[in-house]
Amino acid sequence: MREKVPEVFIFISAPVVVLVFLVILGYIFANGARVISLEFLLSTPRMAGMEGGIFPMIVGSVYVVAVCMVFAVPLGIGAAIYLAEYAPENAITDTIRFFVDCLAGIPSIVIGLFGLTFLVHFLNLGYSILAAGIALAFMILPWTVRVSEEAIKAVPRSYREASLALGATKWTTVHKVVLKSAMPGIITGVLLGLGRAIGETAVLLLTLGSAASAFIPTSPFDSAGTLPVFLYVLATQGNTANAYARACGTALVLLAIFLVVNILAIYVRNKHMKYEGW
Amino acid sequence: MKTGDKIETRDLNVHYGSFHAIKSVSLKIPENKVTALIGPSGCGKTTFLRCINRMIELTDNARVSGEVLLDGMNVYDKDVDVIALRRRIGMVFQQPNPFPMSIYENIAYGPKIHGVRDKNNLDVIVRESLERAALWDEVKGKLHENALRLSGGQQQRLCIARALAVEPEVILFDEPCASLDPISTAKIEALIRELSRDYTIVIVTHNMHQAARISDYTAFFMLGELIECGSTPQIFEKPKDKRTEAYITGRFG
Ligand SMILES: Nc1ncnc2c1ncn2[C@@H]1O[C@H](COP(=O)(O)OP(=O)(O)OP(=O)(O)O)[C@@H](O)[C@H]1O
Ligand SMILES: [Mg+2]
Numbered sequence: 365m366r367e368k369v370p371e372v373f374i375f376i377s378a379p380v381v382v383l384v385f386l387v388i389l390g391y392i393f394a395n396g397a398r399v400i401s402l403e404f405l406l407s408t409p410r411m412a413g414m415e416g417g418i419f420p421m422i423v424g425s426v427y428v429v430a431v432c433m434v435f436a437v438p439l440g441i442g443a444a445i446y447l448a449e450y451a452p453e454n455a456i457t458d459t460i461r462f463f464v465d466c467l468a469g470i471p472s473i474v475i476g477l478f479g480l481t482f483l484v485h486f487l488n489l490g491y492s493i494l495a496a497g498i499a500l501a502f503m504i505l506p507w508t509v510r511v512s513e514e515a516i517k518a519v520p521r522s523y524r525e526a527s528l529a530l531g532a533t534k535w536t537t538v539h540k541v542v543l544k545s546a547m548p549g550i551i552t553g554v555l556l557g558l559g560r561a562i563g564e565t566a567v568l569l570l571t572l573g574s575a576a577s578a579f580i581p582t583s584p585f586d587s588a589g590t591l592p593v594f595l596y597v598l599a600t601q602g603n604t605a606n607a608y609a610r611a612c613g614t615a616l617v618l619l620a621i622f623l624v625v626n627i628l629a630i631y632v633r634n635k636h637m638k639y640e641g642w
Numbered sequence: 643m644k645t646g647d648k649i650e651t652r653d654l655n656v657h658y659g660s661f662h663a664i665k666s667v668s669l670k671i672p673e674n675k676v677t678a679l680i681g682p683s684g685c686g687k688t689t690f691l692r693c694i695n696r697m698i699e700l701t702d703n704a705r706v707s708g709e710v711l712l713d714g715m716n717v718y719d720k721d722v723d724v725i726a727l728r729r730r731i732g733m734v735f736q737q738p739n740p741f742p743m744s745i746y747e748n749i750a751y752g753p754k755i756h757g758v759r760d761k762n763n764l765d766v767i768v769r770e771s772l773e774r775a776a777l778w779d780e781v782k783g784k785l786h787e788n789a790l791r792l793s794g795g796q797q798q799r800l801c802i803a804r805a806l807a808v809e810p811e812v813i814l815f816d817e818p819c820a821s822l823d824p825i826s827t828a829k830i831e832a833l834i835r836e837l838s839r840d841y842t843i844v845i846v847t848h849n850m851h852q853a854a855r856i857s858d859y860t861a862f863f864m865l866g867e868l869i870e871c872g873s874t875p876q877i878f879e880k881p882k883d884k885r886t887e888a889y890i891t892g893r894f895g
Binding site: 540 | 695697700725726727728729732733735737739740741742743751752755756801804805808
């Protein structure tokens with residue numbers, strides 16, 4: 365009898381979690397769906413975002429995340445290869461891993477502050493896509509590193525032995541066999557990092573400014589509006605039913621992008637499993 | 643025709659940390675013959691085999707002393723290029739381990755890393771290697787399919803073909819049939835017999851019958867020591883050492 369209460373609680377927890385997700389999604393959808401139109405998606409905002417569309421923000425978000433990936437992916441994969449293949453198993457390596465994990469735990473607003481003081485002002489990059497992209501890269505770097513490292517470590521030892529026994533060097537083995545086998549896992553990790561980057565707001569507020577931009581950015585030194593920041597501005601400054609609806613519409617677009625990226629990540633992973641014959 | 647010894651170990655010792663796994667083993671392995679290494683589990687057969695192509699160096703805590711001569715050259719000499727060495731001494735493992743790539747890419751991998759770029763050249767190498775490994779007829783229509791879709795026995799022959807593609811002189815087999823069914827095993831055994839005309843072969847096996855069927859020479863190991871070696875008929879019919887006799891008649895191991 366005593367066991368019944370915790371058991372009941374456990375059995376309803378999972379449905380509650382699903383319900384929370386559906387409530388959020390349903391609420392955003394119910395409030396935001398009516399503002400979604402081709403015009404909303406493809407035109408520039410007017411009247412401080414109260415009219416027109418969010419096209420510059422879509423471009424801005426994609427641009428910033430792309431710059432972020434340019435920094436995070438090579439650096440992350442490079443560090444992962446080092447940790448998984450070359451680093452000796454000793455205290456120094458463990459310390460590096462510890463720092464990588466700590467970096468993952470730094471609140472994004474702190475990374476944003478670093479971006480503002482160091483990248484925007486000290487390096488004089490200004491409120492720019494470049495500064496925001498680099499700051500975002502710092503934020504998702506630990507994820508890219510650890511997921512890639514796990515993917516590399518999961519490559520069976522027998523592949524490495526087969527390659528080395530054929531007379532391959534370590535580096536040839538790493539990039540022709542190990543990386544090739546780990547690539548689906550690495551891509552999944554990168555896509556999950558990308559999903560996190562696309563919704564990040566605090567970092568962008570401090571490195572890209574908060575303009576509801578009607579301007580479509582081209583240079584990496586341009587400032588730009590992004591979806592999450594635009595949403596934030598609408599939600600905090602609009603204070604009208606129309607502003608909330610438009611914020612919800614923006615959120616829907618953001619969620620849609622996020623969903624596409626995650627589905628892509630799952631697709632790559634599943635395809636890989638089939639390929640490996642698991 | 644008298645053939646010489648392709649490989650000779652002199653006073654070979656291996657330690658794993660403080661554990662003495664190979665104890666002063668001196669063994670001659672004749673050229674273009676099949677030499678079988680037999681002995682109870684854990685006696686050091688794999689360790690011995692991996693000393694020959696220096697794969698043992700991938701094991702962090704392993705320490706090797708003594709000499710392994712390949713055509714009279716000590717493979718542990720400072721100036722020996724381990725890449726060139728492993729090219730001359732191929733290896734086939736207990737579990738088939740094709741790369742997760744196409745059949746073609748698996749075979750072409752070795753020649754490519756050793757500098758063969760020409761597509762026609764690679765095509766020829768792939769075909770010849772698969773033919774020599776008696777796999778060509780089964781896979782010629784699906785060279786660009788993933789190698790992991792092949793059966794276990796086919797995968798193992800693919801691994802043999804992959805080893806052949808870099809034109810080794812010696813091939814080391816570590817229980818190559820351990821995970822295979824009887825029909826696949828028979829195919830691999832016939833293949834090894836066939837290959838011994840052109841290659842020096844060293845094969846570790848747990849299967850006494852297999853050793854008797856396919857090898858010319860047999861070496862019996864126990865607890866890291868080489869107990870006895872000689873021609874296979876001699877070892878199986880008139881073993882000199884009591885322990886050898888006990889092992890091959892199945893009284894222990
Ligand atoms: N990395 C290692 N560290 C410590 N001891 C090891 C290591 N590798 C092997 N050994 C030990 O060395 C001995 C010889 O191992 P080896 O794998 O060469 O035996 P084997 O004759 O191939 O056995 P099997 O027939 O089971 O494959 C065993 O006692 C084993 O436990
Ligand atoms: Mg073994």
